[in-house]
Amino acid sequence: MTDLIPELRTPVAPEGTGRVHSGMAVSRVDGRAKVTGAAKYAAEESAPNLVYGVVVSGTIAKGRITGIETVDALTAHGVVAVITHLNRPKIRAYDIAFKDMTAPGGSPFRPLASDKIFYSGQPVALVVASSFEAARHAAQLVKVSYEEDKHETDLLATLDQAYEPRPMKAGFTPPSSTGDADKAFEAAPVKVESQFYHGVEHHNPMEMFATTVIRADDGHMTIYDKTQSSQNNRWYVSRAFGLSKNKVTVRNPYVGGAFGSGLRPQYQLTLAVMAALQLKCSVRVVLTRQQMFSFGHRPETWQKVRLAANPDGKLQAITHDAIHETSRLEDYVEVVVNWSGQLYACDNIKLGYKVVAHDRHSPIDMRAPGAAHGVHALEVAMDELAYKLKIDPLELRRINYAERNPLDDKPYSTKELSQCYDKGAQRFGWADRPIEPRSMRDGDELVGWGMATGIWDSLVMVARVSAVLHADGRLVVSSAATDIGTGTYTVMAMIAAEAMGMPLEQVTFQLGDSTLPMAPIEGGSSHVTTVGGGVHGACEKLQKRLFKLAQDMPDSRMKGVRQKDVVFQDGTMMLRNRPETALRLGEVLASSGIDRVEEKYLMTPQMLKQRKFTRAVHSAVFCEVRVNEKLGMVRVTRVVSAVAAGRIINAKTAASQVSGAVVWGISQALHEESFTDHRFGRFMNHNFAEYHVATNADIHDIEVIFAEEDDRIVSKQLGAKGVGEIGIVGVSAAISNAIFHATGKRLRSTPITPDKILLGDREIPVQDPT
Template identity: 80%
Template sequence: MTDLIPELRAPSAPEGTGRVRAGMPVSRVDGRDKVTGAAKYAAEHEADDLSYGVVVSGTVAKGRIKQLDVSAALAAPGVIEVLTHENRPKMRSLDIAWKDMTAPGGSPFRPLYSDRVFYSGQPIALVVAETFEEARHAAALVRVTYDVEQHETNMLDNLHMAYKPRPMKAGFTPPSSKGDFDKAWQAAPVKVESEFYNGVEHHNPMEMFASTVIYGEDGHLTIYDKTQSSQNSRWFVSHGFGLSKDKVTVRNPYVGGAFGSGLRPQYQLPLAVMAAQKLKRSVRVVLTRQQMFSFGHRPETWQKLKLAAGQDGKLQGIYHEAVHETSRLEDYVEVVVNWSGQLYACENIELGYKLVAQDRYSPIDMRAPGAAHGVQALEIAMDELAYKLEMDPLELRLLNYAETNPLDGKPYSTKELRQCYLQGAERFGWKDRPLAPRSMRDGDELVGWGMATGIWDSLVMVARVSAVLHADGRLVVSSAATDIGTGTYTAMSIIAAEAMGLPMERVTFQLGDSTLPMAPIEGGSSHVATVGSGVAGACDKLKATLLKLAQQLPDSAFKGLKPKEVDFEDGAIQPHGKPEQAVQLSALLAQAGKERVEEKFLMTPQMLKQRKYVRAVHSAVFCEVRVNEKLGMVRVTRVVDAVAAGRIISGKTAASQIVGGVVWGISQALHEETHTDHRLGRFMNHNYAEYHIAANADIHDIDVIFVEEDDRIVSKQLGVKGVGEIGIVGVAAAISNAIFHATGKRLRSTPITPDKILLGDQEVPLQQRG
């Protein structure tokens, strides 16, 4: 029976929150715990026998460990053990044992598995001591010598080595094409051809990756892990170490940001498990900020895009090719080019996608993987085409608006993109925009207005949800979902409270424990459509059960009534429109002699129906920039983002997600890039001081519009879509297009740093941009 887990702090709304409806701007139910420090993260759970592990990172990009001298570390005060590939506990050897639920094709990296070095920064030892300070000191005493091999980390120098991902190995479906692009290109009177480059980005959430493994008397491992899925981490540990899943419990009730970096278990987790198994005591391993740059990242990407059009602006051909890096071990793939086959009506579309293997750690999904770069390239190319045609960029997009999916002709489940364009343009004041670049100025700054389209998949998966109504009228809803700061606690509480007619403070949504009912990994903006629909389904079953109990009451007013003929309001059940016949739910359970009533629901997508549709969330981003050409400085002073994302459940957290995505889009456009010294094969700016992100001074007015939409194909129960990814998509392109409108300089690579404003993108060779 699913009920509140004592060791798991599940927040509820404060008293007085009261009755809620979908879309209301409800404050986070976990907000109080977070601001008061009551919320405990992965590195904050204690045990009487807790020890501390510090990772020793390798310093070469490729080769073998020749010798590991740990004698000085072992002799240091407080040191318990130094784990290496030579003395680690037993690990399974087959690749399949180490594939987590989101692993790409290939051979997963396993820390301390052998003497092989695959990338710079690879963990090569773990020092365990009585205190963190003692472990950190001893880690600095480990001495390593290597047999160094020639490495390669410069993707741009190796574009000729690009290969098509192997579908069977990578679990990858090649992008589709249609028509004859070459013929259309040759015949078209108006053409645009451009190359794009995007540097490596790292997720860098505030909470660093950590795992606290509490070793039980019976060998049971209770693990507090920074992860986007407790059940994925449990899967990884139990399979990799050959443990029964009953011997492993993983918890992640609070996650301090992840943005995709927690989709896969990171290497501190198996290292902490190894140490706990070897020492038979509890161990905590926390990565340093520098080590946060030593695993997955948004991949370096090169793109080529061609657009062919008639003099009237109608697209006649689209060509989009992308190449990005992967590791030697795995084929990590993204849907970079697919969006160019979905956004605009066109009869001739050719899409291509390749990888270049490098001596790096495998990339990993980062907010809107593939779309953040692919849509950027398409939307800048569309802006270029608009200027070649001397046409307003918004007019060009409306002219080529796709009523059905261009590649296969499928209808959209819902598509309110046209309203996004119209409402966003109206709010922004787009009609007052002069077409010519360099036509607006304010003092020393040139002013530019740009816009772009956004698109992201509307994903829905499988989940189980339990709903328990207690005799005191308290509702506990449970699923092994995750809240990475997106507002899962709040959205699920709203759905349950609205469904059951309960005040928010009487509802508790419990997540973040691998023993709870199955939930998918929190990624792809799928949680509300998936787990939320499961919550609605469980509550519907619970209401049906409560109606049956009500029908069994003496002289019941509910006899013969169907579920749609009763209402659940203010903690009571009543015949529709007859509040005078209401029965409090607590009284109903008391009269039935029940302490609790539980129902479970398995949420499964309507696969056969959904296949007939293209399911996506859309947006239109309008942006104002101010550019000081003398200094090369760009300020993004105004953004309007109009989003069509189905019904909005939690108005406040949904808007916050879009604002956060826009902030990241500004950061992507102007600031973020991890630089590599290819002589060392090493990321160099691995800290917050030199890895630049948008700060408060970089952010000005951001206005979010949610266009009305109700999608019962994506979500039969709720009509929702996801909003986590779409906020970033299109923002970098809108900024680049606004910079062109301000300066007349077309900048196609990110980040758009001051040197590019001063010199122009074409004056910065691709080799130097990498």
Template identity: 85%
Template sequence: MTDLIPELRTPTAPEGTGRVHSGMPVSRIDGRAKVTGAAQYAAEHDAPDLRYGVVVSGTIARGTITAIDTDAALAVPGVLDVLTHLNRPKVRGFDLAHKDMTAPGGSPFRPLYGSRIFYSGQPVALVVADSFEAARHAAQLVKVSYQEEEHETNLLGSLDQAYKPRALKAGFTPPSSTGDADKAYQAAPVKVESQFYHGVEHHNPMEMHATTVVRADDGHLTIYEKTQSSQNSRWYVSHAFGLSKDKVTVRNPYVGGAFGSGLRPQYQLPLAVMAALHLKCSVRLVLTRQQMFTFGHRPETWQQVKLAANPDGKLQAIVHEAVHETSRLEDYVEVVVNWSGQLYACDNIKLGYKLVAHDRHSPMDMRAPGAAHGVHALEVAMDELAYKLKIDPLELRRINYAERNPMDGKPYSTKELAQCYDKGAARFGWANRPIEPRSMVDGDELVGWGMASGIWDSLVMVARASAVLHADGRLVVSSAASDIGTGTYTVMSMIAAEAMGLPMEQVTFQLGDSTLPMAPIEGGSSHVATVGGAVHGACEKLRTRLMWMAIDSPKSPLAKATPKDLELADGTVRLRKQPDVSLRLVDLLAEKKLDRVEDKFLMTPQMLKQRKYVRAVHQAVFCEVRVNEKLGIVRVTRVVSAVAAGRIISAKTAASQVIGGVVWGISQAMHEESHTDHRFGRFMNHNFSEYHVAVNADIHNIEVIFADEDDRIVSKQLGAKGVGEIGIVGTSAAIANAIFHATGKRLRTTPITPDKILMGEKDVPVAVPKEAKS
């Protein structure tokens, strides 16, 4: 490993950060680079022979390409070639070669592989030119002829075609059941039954998907890629094109938001590599904002929830069934209904989950995949049940609080959801809430208060890290992790600085390079516990090594000590009980005539121990809305999110992650939805003027509270859990519940747009899908 890899400019902590400890509100150490423009993203790296690619998108949803006329495009000055399925470079033919590390079951989509069209917007050609302008102009001149076939893109019109997933991706647990929920539901005195519908949401991070392939004279490809894992993208490229991994380096030191869209390589990556191999030059390819709507998305989803309880509020039955769309090629699956088997104590739980295959690109993980929809449905149904029972919604959740996992009786590794209820309710002022809808009015607006619970998995994976102390006192820690805006640079530097007793300005954390020590894909809110555990382990080994070096030094004042007597602080090794008795680390390395000391650590989960527990992060979110019923306008004016996520390492970036999740939850509840014209099988509102996202005017007061929690089952080294996903989970349900409290209107589809406030919503289909096909 080479420290400070050329062209990989990792940020260092600002001067004056000083000693750090877990929980400090440290500002992002990559912030200055980002706001000054020093940070280079995937489309900002240059090369002397750089050429530019522009994708030609298909216009039908299903069929076959019969002809492609590229003559007019090739005649444009500066155009080098137009790649199609007829002249692309050779790629491997079997499915396994095109599966990335997170691919679902089935056959992955391969751009320009053949003449078949699987979805509208599919890339059908790539124009490469000396300038972006020439490539863009020429792309408009490519003419494609098709033999069109009938397609299907309407989920609500094809629920009867639902089937159980046939091929599951790693890590997906099919839902199970316990007790006899149908019998208990029929016998219970109080019941609610609700259907929910959620439209497609599309990924739209600030940085659009882009790839810059820099080709060296010897054929080595250095790829700057928008990805959540440089090593996953390298894996994909090397396998798909039959290249040695030594011939491919992928770098992603800065990523302008990803939220799941970078878990899998998107089609611009193989297309850019094709062009670089075909033309033997460097190539940059950036998708347009419109093309950002042509790959994976949060799937369109239908759900049914049935709850039954005794008059005292004790749950007797939970039934939760879901159906969402997938592609014809892959069975993309999400954990939609499983949360209903974890959140509340109940002896009779029935969970069902099915798919409908459509002529669309495979859906894709989007922040809190599955939970964003599944918990929404459960929590709105719980609110509906609370009103039917005439019990406060928060009190109903306390009545059914689960001390052990209802499905298998396992204990939770830690669970401080009750603390979240208490702290969140107190901060929000929930005790002052009148229970009756339409009971709070302020001028022209109805005021409503709603709440919901949230839950997300606490994942830990395998990672490696290296820690190097240099002779000048600098500490360089490395792992092929990613920072997609979550604060990875900052939190890893904090972990290393605290473990080594160094000020932040002497610590550099290197990430975003496939040649660095192995790290998992940044997803599932797992990076802090996983990579952070590896960083802590490497620093712990290095710290012990330095202590023994100090003890073994002939002139050392610590010669008679043992490691348990020593600590590292302020760049020294010193006695714990006599801090004045110390040895500077730089002097220690100088005496040993060493220019560096290095240690490595392999972080592995405590699998045997963890299997005995349910591991999750929890949240209670409280929300205030103000509704102008005459105009259909809803304002989310106040949110309190109380989160139990283990030990918080970086208070500032952790709170920012939750705030970002809450903002997206507001956007999910009120704004985001892609509309399909089913005659063409095409998303129609594929731009920011028509695909609405929450903007500054939609966001008001958001407050984040962290519960006191320390989870050494999830994270033996740090006691931490992830916070990336939990902020969005439950937020949309709390908003829907607050709207009901304000207006008395129960709305079960998202987004909740002004027309639904004014006129209500159309009934969601209530027919339960047919049994699984054989």
């Protein structure tokens, strides 16, 4: 793609933004479009003769459909069709056709594929009408009868059914061990053994899942979808329905939050395409807030951690086991226990990981999948060990600081965790913390200070990027990347502007279209290192091309000059420290008789070099809580998050990412849990009235500090790492540890709700299912 796609309404920085460089705090270039309503989301695209689909959700957890009565719905005003498994368009028969690029092992769920029911809330029909209101009314008239089978949705009652997942999805590394952790644990003088429980959490982005399929007369479908990868969803639709990829374009220029829920295609996409194919018209399907609870979630998880140490605090053994639920169809996996083999120096480490199959939809990655729970358990256990040793919790972590990866002895690409400890502790005032619990009080509230370490992978994937310089001075850089609210538009434009020495307002980054150059799914905190590295590479190639064109100009000032002596600055190229030699880039193109020049770059990881290193981002989280024991109320009044994430490209959006993740960590620690009525296998609190999330009143002072770090192993071009996930990791543990410091009560299940403050933890099974 060599020019702008007008329909994407690609945002451009406001006039006067000027010169930028890495580390600046730059406001989002898409900010004005979002606050004025100019940014259109998937449910806002329009088309002539558009019809509307409303999903009918199933009401049992397991069984089969024995009948669907649709007569009343079909005769309702405005209804066009009712699509069920009995009359849907043809779909591929094989599981492989429905495997998207992030699918775990097993058989993907296929909407309306058969009469089988796999989970409560499963879509069983789609009512299509000339208006949304008519479709919604008619959906209530569809009557479904079932033959119900016995179901299972209770993790704590089925831990003995756990098994090792098979086969595992790409990118997942099974946990490994070293030494003899069991023997070392038994021999050590100081030990702690703890079990942890975490309830189901659901993604709840502001934008609900929606798909608008705009069908052209020739049958081509332009699909506006809420997704974290336009190309993944195009691939899925093409394969599932047996369509040429040239017949399908997927666009997602604006995404109102996703946090992992958009990694895989959700069922409204499939249903909207079914309706468009069957009715040969444009279709929109939007899920309700309640239906947002009817697909992937962060899985319910049980963990056991055993730590053993000498009296001086040196760890002798780490054992970490985890079990979480998956679906009957797929073995969903995530990295839960592996972090316990990376964070602290120890010769004896044993890690175990299993899943239990339930009658639920497959879980799906949710911000910092695995680490949000796995690091929580390790860090609460470390705090417990510190108290048993009578050692300051921060000092215990310093004593066991790992200079190399304990499991494989690989060096870290960079690791500035000690700098995070230093800067975070100093800013927070940790040195003034009394070690004894219940030693600080303010009026009716007990005050506690807690801390935890965070860790997350530093990933780099494969991407293609195109960079086009126009004769009028505009630079258009393109890749099929996604901006889920993280600031991708802005950061990529900054990287290009800095590389080319151009004002930011002259640079446009184009994303969110499956026809653009290939980009990975937006996830795993990898977009800056991957797509950003590609942007930098494409601009370097563009510089070389422009330099050669400049050398060919009549009476060129660049003849006989080496490119390393040339700088690109303020929209010109010139000899270093010689402004009188400046050539405007538009002049170079005009002299060459061309109106644009384009270069493309394939970004690939430095695999041979990277595999020699452990690559991760690190953090240290310090927090203050105030606890009213009479009411069971906990307030998180202060958080300092110190993060080592390589070179920071945009200080403003990076800090925003971390502070937003801290808010979610507070929500994870104190609020969020989806409760199941196991009699029906159904989530009960599937709305914002009863599924509690942190609100403005729950959030107080949050301060984000970035350590000085430059990682050229992870990102040769930029020295950067990702920040999307690291901000949430360790937050819930720091809060839990602060609550113990305030109250002397050790709570090991999340969320920590007022009833637990008053009455203690819920019962966690004491048997050893591992």
